[in-house]
Amino acid sequence: GDSVTQMEGPVTLSEEAFLTINCTYTATGYPSLFWYVQYPGEGLQLLLKATKADDKGSNKGFEATYRKETTSFHLEKGSVQVSDSAVYFCALSGSNTGNQFYFGTGTSLTVIP
């Protein structure tokens, strides 16, 4: 079945460091791919998405490119800030999953000054 695997955490970075959080997926058909962010005590917020191969989603300095050949959707940011400390979830919505989403287990990021 469809699934998402993302990098285990926690991840701790210094401010202004480069961030990569890996995400790979398994899906039949042509899924859409998402990154959600969860700040402490809050619900998940959509960070970015890509709906077809080679699309790049971007928002707030974060980027992820939909790579069909490697079945990946890695999240990157060139220079993280303390305010980026949160849990990040990769997710997919398949073209034949009946509008169900599949989420990774989340990667906790802490950015220290």
Added chain:
Amino acid sequence: DAGITQSPRHKVTETGTPVTLRCHQTENHRYMYWYRQDPGHGLRLIHYSYGVKDTDKGEVSDGYSVSRSKTEDFLLTLESATSSQTSVYFCAISPGLAGGADTQYFGPGTRLTVL
């Protein structure tokens, strides 16, 4: 932000008591979902609804029931709460676009503790 509210936001209850959580949306979205979030498990789907009175089970539906009598409201009921149902519960909504084009939007969550 999508108009989704959950009530209550926090609840403490005792084993064996019934509990109902409410999700309310103002977006007129067709799909509504209930998830639970637990450390090490990420988000797990409990039940979802694809229209008024149309619901289906998710990955972890045992011990839970749902109802949707209006487009805007989706209720999650724990008939007889157990300590294993201590969790944070999230409601989500989506417009129900086909072909993988859908996007889910989440509520703020309800923290439930069963003693």
